[in-house]
Amino acid sequence: MSLSRSPSPHIGGGWSSPGLTSPSPHGTSTPTNAYSSMNGGSNTVTWASAKARSAQVNGYPSFSTKNSGFFGRHFRSLSQSLPKWNAGASRSYAEKEKLGRGRWYPNRGSTLGNLRTFIGRLLRRSKIRAMLLLTIVLGLLLFYLTPLHHWYRRSAFFGGGSKFVVILGANQGGGVMEWKGAREWAIERDSVRNKREYARRWGYELEIVDMSTKKRYAHEWRESWEKVDTLRNAMRKYPKAEWFWWLDLHTLIMEPSYSLQSHIFNQLATNTYRDINIYNPLNISHPPTESYLDPESLSAVGDGKPESIDIIVPQDCGGFNLGSFFVRRSPWTDRLLDIWWDPVLYEQKHMEWEHKEQDALEYLYANHPWIRPHTAFIPQRKLNSFPPGACSDNGEDSRIHYAEKDRDFLVNMAGCEWGRDCWGEMYSYRQLSNKLNRSGWEKFKDSVSETYKKLRATKKTKQTEEKKKD
């Protein structure tokens, strides 16, 4: 042992032996150059750190071997048995460090090279962060490229899509009553496709119901009362679903990017109103005033909590509109669906009740106090905008009619089968919806082609004008 260790004359001065001090290639005393940092810096070489380093290299450290846990032990032995690579192998023995020469760096000196090494170091240092970022980006891509996001949106726990059932009454009035033409079939196809895409996108259940006139409902007392039975069947078919959304055939979802949750149900209390006096086309006196009723029934808003809402109905110019409404699975709803059709009521009223179950619901709301505390109304344009042709007696109404600039959710071409062009309306609204929901790239392409067309048109007009002048 030629080198016996002795303390340095200066505190923190490193080894006193000349062979181990850090000679600076540039003659400066800064210890930041590569050579000295190789040795861990002259200041930091202590017995403990040196020992720790050697322990790292040699495998088992002298301490904490006995009680190391299962993983520690086995990982270590596993890693010991793996082949070793040494990136600096060539450097370590083929070309030994020459004292006083420093280490050779590629591109040393040039700013570009410096930048490169800097970036490389940065990347090496923030490797974990970079990996994290990469996994996040990859994960997002995977989430949206694979059916994973469908699964997510459908799951009852995450997206909650399977809690909603869209019920579409198709084939209305078909069957034995009338012959369907090409336009009717086209309407049907469009409407069904629209709902199917929407339900698929958000993971909702879609139930398409054949509403063709059946013998069962052809009885004078029970014409077109299938709505109630259909709702009940859907509740039986989807036992885990919570909300059931009835849609007439002549409806079109204009904004498929709105999910029901974000559009309505996440803020149910603010999106609906309980007190019918806010918009009351039927002039139903509300709240009830009978002295024998309980405070909840006498209150204008029931108990005021969104949890007690079991039915959500929009109102048009003539009262309730059941072209697009929600019911929630609950004992209350079972009762409503049960009492909704009653032979004694219907026998007395079926001549008056032109709109069948819609009028019956209005009657029940007006006369049965138990219904009000669980009923909520929704502003019509949130759920059931009308085209200008419907409810047109008083002209355009901002509470009722579709407005393009507000991007209303759904259009219900109510009553189009009586003297209006159902297919025409359906077609124009479908085109409008497509136009409003173009992707950014499509918008760009369209704007380019439009400006081009415009330019050509102006040129042509100019040419023709010149020709005329000539």
Place this chain on the structure above:
Amino acid sequence: MQFALPPRKFSHPSFSESKFSPSSSLRRRRLQSGAILACAAITVLFLLTRIYSFIFTDRPPAGTPKVVVVTAFDAVHTPVYTEKIKENRRDYASRHGYATFFPKVTDYDLSGHPSSWAKVPAMRHAMTKFPYTTYFFYLDQNALIMNPSLALDDHIMSPKRLESLMLRDTPVVLPDSVIKTFSHLKGDRIDLVLAQDNSGIAQGSFVLRRGEWAKYFLDSWFDPLYRNYNFQKNEGHALEHIVQWHATILAKLALVPQRLLNSYNADASGAGAYKPGDFVINFPNCDMDGGKSCEEELEPYFIEWRTQKAQHKYT
């Protein structure tokens, strides 16, 4: 190799100790303390939720009667008679800690329909007045409680007892209605207890349990179109109608043998005739021809009830 000197100590700990190999005992200690902390947090949360639910749940206030006896009186009878009936009810209620509720028919707007309809809003009214009471017992004004020792909530309404009493798979309206009571009902799901007499469902005496269903049932029964319909027996036939047409009502209904809560006076034929020891005696048709006959018919039974009361036979 030997080293002459021990390592120099530095103020900052060397990384070998802190970063790379924390000793396993330390790790275990940390784990232990963490687990204890987590357990404590869960316990505290649990207790908090319990306290929260204890404070905010709607519990019946002290002194809430378990049963309210409801009788609606009209102006046909003399005040003496009405007072007798009220005395009969009050005595029964005081024995078991129940309450009574005696509204007048004129309290309710029946828009010209027979006064017997008043029982429906009267029950709704009672439920408003006693919002925490469980059972509401409607008894016609022409009926007497003859055996006041029978507590309604034990004798009829306790779920076990009800399950043994109720008639399953029986035609709702005698003799041959196609609609039959459900055969698999549980006692604790029952909200309405009724008896049948010879001609159908008897609504002179029935028990209703508080709840959303009761509101639904009463409001549906009281529908203005039913009142307008000229059912032959008014609210009686309306009740038979909704019970047979609406499964959500039938599913909450228990039919019990008639003598359990609605025995008829002795000259009525059949299984429902009153026998001594029965809970209630009812005179369903006594006011058909004016109020006088009811008083006469009831009088002997009233005297009997009074003497028994005086002798403390049933206490």
